[in-house]
Amino acid sequence: MSDDIKVDLELDLKGLLCPLPMVRVSQNITNVPVGGVIRAVATDPGAMADIPAWAQSTGNEIMSAGKEGSEFVFLVKRVK
C-alpha cells in the first residue's frame, strides 16, 4: 500500500508522550522538501488525534494514519 511512496525522512516517536510526537513532527517537517514525506512511528495512542490536528492547523497533509500492532504509523506530506 505505502510501498510505492518515497519516504524522505523516518521519524522514531516511540515512547514519546503528548505533546512530543506532534512537536517532533513539526520540528522535522522543514527537514523534508515541499512535497516530501515523513514516515513517523509513535506508540502514544493520543498521537492518532494530535498529529492529524497538527496537520490541519499547519496546512500539511496526512496521507495515511494507522495502527500496526502496538504502533501508530503516519505518512505526513509537507504541503508548504
Next chain:
Amino acid sequence: MDENGKKSLAMVVMSGDMDKLFGAFIIANGAAAMGMDVTMFFTFWGLRAIKKNVSTGKTFFGRMLGAMYGGDIMKANPSKFSFGGLGRWMFGKMMGGHNVQKLSEMRDLAVELGVNMYGCQMSMDVMEIPQEAFIDGVKEPVGVGFFLLKAQDAEIQLFI
C-alpha cells in the same frame, strides 16, 4: 492573529503548582508546534517557573520569601498530595516511569520552540525577583497592558 497572520495563544501563568505548570507548558509547546504565536505571562507564584536556581530578595521579607519559595521550576509541588515534597518526588517517579519529560525540559523546549515568555514587572518588584534571576530566553518584563493587547488579538486566552 498576530501581525504575520499567525493564530496566537495568550496565557497568564499565575500558579507555581507542578501539575498546573505541566498543563501550561504542554499547551504552550503544542500550540507552538501547531504554528501558533504563543505568549506566556508569568505572574506571582508563576515567576519561579522561569527562574534560575538563585537566591533572591533585597529586604527582610523579600529574602524570607526567596528562602521559603526559592529554587527553580523543579521545586514546584503538586497542588494536591504535596506532603512537604513527598508528592513531588512521587509524581516525578511516576512521570519518569512513563517517559514524560521533566518540567525543566518542557520549559526549555518552549524556549527552543520560540514561545514568548515574559515576567510580570509588578510581581517581580513585589517579590524582589530581578530579570537577571530568569533563565535565558525570557523577554524583558511587561505589564498587564501588554498582555491584554496580546490577549485581545489572540484566538485562545488561558489563565492558569
